[in-house]
Amino acid sequence: MKNDLENTIKIFHGPQHPGITGNMSVELDLLGETIKRAQTHVGYLHRGFEKLVERRTVVQAFTIVCRICVPEPDPNEENFARAVENLTGLEISEKAKYIRTMVLEMQRLATMFLWMGGQAGSIGLGLIPQWSVCDRDYMLDLFEELTGGRVYHMYAFPGGVRRDLPEGFLSRLSDLLDYYEKRIIVYNNTFFDNIIFKKRAIGVGIVNADDVIKNAYVGQVMRGCGIKKDVRKDMPYLMYDKLDFDIPVQSDGDVYARALVRRDEMLQSIKILRQIIKQMPSEGDILQKIPKHRKFKLPADDTYVQTESARGAMSYYMAGDGSEKIRRMQVRGPSLVHAYTLLEKLLVDSQLSDVAMTMNSLGICPPEIER
Amino acid sequence: MIELISKLEKLSLELVQKQDYLYKVEVKKEQLESLLLSFLNEFGYITLDSINCRDDLEEGNFVITYCLLTPKRDHVVMVQTSIERENASLPSIHTFWPQAEIMEREMHEMFGVDFPGHPTLIDFALEYWDNIPPLRRDFDTLQYVNDMNPFRGQRDDALDAKVEMKKKREAKKAAKLKAEQEAAAKAELETQNNPSQEVQNEE
Numbered sequence: 001m002k003n004d005l006e007n008t009i010k011i012f013h014g015p016q017h018p019g020i021t022g023n024m025s026v027e028l029d030l031l032g033e034t035i036k037r038a039q040t041h042v043g044y045l046h047r048g049f050e051k052l053v054e055r056r057t058v059v060q061a062f063t064i065v066c067r068i069c070v071p072e073p074d075p076n077e078e079n080f081a082r083a084v085e086n087l088t089g090l091e092i093s094e095k096a097k098y099i100r101t102m103v104l105e106m107q108r109l110a111t112m113f114l115w116m117g118g119q120a121g122s123i124g125l126g127l128i129p130q131w132s133v134c135d136r137d138y139m140l141d142l143f144e145e146l147t148g149g150r151v152y153h154m155y156a157f158p159g160g161v162r163r164d165l166p167e168g169f170l171s172r173l174s175d176l177l178d179y180y181e182k183r184i185i186v187y188n189n190t191f192f193d194n195i196i197f198k199k200r201a202i203g204v205g206i207v208n209a210d211d212v213i214k215n216a217y218v219g220q221v222m223r224g225c226g227i228k229k230d231v232r233k234d235m236p237y238l239m240y241d242k243l244d245f246d247i248p249v250q251s252d253g254d255v256y257a258r259a260l261v262r263r264d265e266m267l268q269s270i271k272i273l274r275q276i277i278k279q280m281p282s283e284g285d286i287l288q289k290i291p292k293h294r295k296f297k298l299p300a301d302d303t304y305v306q307t308e309s310a311r312g313a314m315s316y317y318m319a320g321d322g323s324e325k326i327r328r329m330q331v332r333g334p335s336l337v338h339a340y341t342l343l344e345k346l347l348v349d350s351q352l353s354d355v356a357m358t359m360n361s362l363g364i365c366p367p368e369i370e371r
Numbered sequence: 372m373i374e375l376i377s378k379l380e381k382l383s384l385e386l387v388q389k390q391d392y393l394y395k396v397e398v399k400k401e402q403l404e405s406l407l408l409s410f411l412n413e414f415g416y417i418t419l420d421s422i423n424c425r426d427d428l429e430e431g432n433f434v435i436t437y438c439l440l441t442p443k444r445d446h447v448v449m450v451q452t453s454i455e456r457e458n459a460s461l462p463s464i465h466t467f468w469p470q471a472e473i474m475e476r477e478m479h480e481m482f483g484v485d486f487p488g489h490p491t492l493i494d495f496a497l498e499y500w501d502n503i504p505p506l507r508r509d510f511d512t513l514q515y516v517n518d519m520n521p522f523r524g525q526r527d528d529a530l531d532a533k534v535e536m537k538k539k540r541e542a543k544k545a546a547k548l549k550a551e552q553e554a555a556a557k558a559e560l561e562t563q564n565n566p567s568q569e570v571q572n573e574e
Contacts, residue, residue: 328425
């Protein structure tokens with residue numbers, strides 16, 4: 001009998017494929033339906049954000065960073081703003097901190113709804129994407145009201161936030177959270193307890209807990225293996241140290257465990273948002289005025305900031321050189337390691353029909369890999 | 372943390388606290404590999420979060436920063452070293468941390484840093500790139516775009532936007548002037564036809 005690898009056929013999963021999470025491709029060597037080798041390829045979406053930022057001032061670069069990841073732009077804005085604040089020593093007011101925390105949690109909910117659509121769609125459950133994308137749009141309506149933009153917000157500016165809350169915004173947010181709480185019960189019955197999802201997802205894409213720590217896997221991949229770590233708790237930023245919330249964990253480490261972690265995180269986000277609505281200060285500066293903001297200079301120093309995005313820890317390295325331009329900004333999102341080190345390993349010996357499901361459960365966002 | 376500071380002092384290195392959860396230590400290139408191994412095996416920093424590179428063109432250096440975490444993940448230590456830009460090369464650490472393979476591959480493509488012993492220094496995001504590495508600061512993006520994508524010629528019957536806009540502006544100006552003249556003439560005619568109204572107004 002010939003060697004297995006000699007009988008394989010090679011197919012490309014992506015870059016144009018409904019089951020892929022963006023413009024990237026996975027090169028698969030198949031023996032029948034079983035994958036024998038997987039190799040990730042990126043480069044279909046290289047827009048050179050890091051190079052673009054080097055030629056711009058802080059104010060000009062601020063409008064670019066949110067475009068690095070389409071499903072969740074706000075952690076990028078937060079990282080950028082906080083890196084500039086760390087470098088220059090800008091202090092932001094308590095109200096601005098609360099508003100930024102609120103925006104991050106709203107974004108987390110919106111991203112989770114979009115993920116749910118992708119995850120359910122990847123296994124052929126057509127109803128859930130239609131519901132969840134609609135439910136996400138209610139959150140986008142609130143974003144539009146608050147920031148003026150539905151997807152890209154350009155809201156968290158170094159020194160605070162760009163605009164104050166509109167009148168009655170918090171009560172409308174509260175109403176939406178009531179609605180979401182009811183909806184999550186419906187999703188639980190139709191999707192998370194769905195026998196099709198359970199049969200497809202349990203025991204697929206199992207991540208070993210020992211690999212997680214050493215290989216710097218983050219987010220739900222880590223918490224799905226029973227490791228209770230979250231940047232919001234470990235290195236608290238903004239107002240997270242004053243808010244009461246739990247870190248949901250599961251122990252199985254498979255696709256289903258990661259889905260359950262995400263469901264529980266949605267409930268925790270709602271809990272956090274309810275606390276923020278109660279504690280939000282009615283008065284206070286929202287933006288510390290930067291003198292001559294067009295000629296705002298960054299000191300010759302460097303810093304490293306981390307934010308917990310909806311898919312895991314996202315980090316920025318930023319350095320200034322004493323001029324108006326940013327010397328270097330490097331993005332390290334959860335996707336880089338997940339799409340290469342992890343995905344290439346997970347797909348070996350799994351089935352062709354599970355590729356899209358596994359990719360979705362890792363939270364891979366291609367624009368973040370190649371920046 | 373105190374333990375780490377004393378251990379680093381023995382190696383005559385200084386740990387600087389930069390932010391609440393951020394520390395930095397600067398090392399020489401020769402010390403780097405052994406120090407990273409000590410961080411991994413002795414000090415308990417078993418997670419490599421990222422490898423960052425910045426180009427200090429004026430000083431002729433690349434500054435490479437390794438960001439490390441403990442299993443607690445409650446602070447970040449930046450291990451920083453600078454290497455010369457010319458023939459830049461660093462020891463590969465993919466045998467200690469598997470994720471370093473992809474980070475080093477990216478750095479090789481974007482900055483041209485060589486990693487002897489790295490198994491897959493192949494294309495990452497760019498295909499068949501033969502220019503200087505694009506994230507080096509002496510790479511001129513605008514020049515590259517102009518060289519690679521020449522402006523497409525126009526159609527034979529295409530109009531020149533500048534000329535057409537000038538014509539449009541002049542036509543608009545003339546129409547405005549004409550309207551003003553007509554309005555003035557009309558007003559004059561009205562005053563001639565019924566001078567009584569003017570008198571009434573004056574009264």
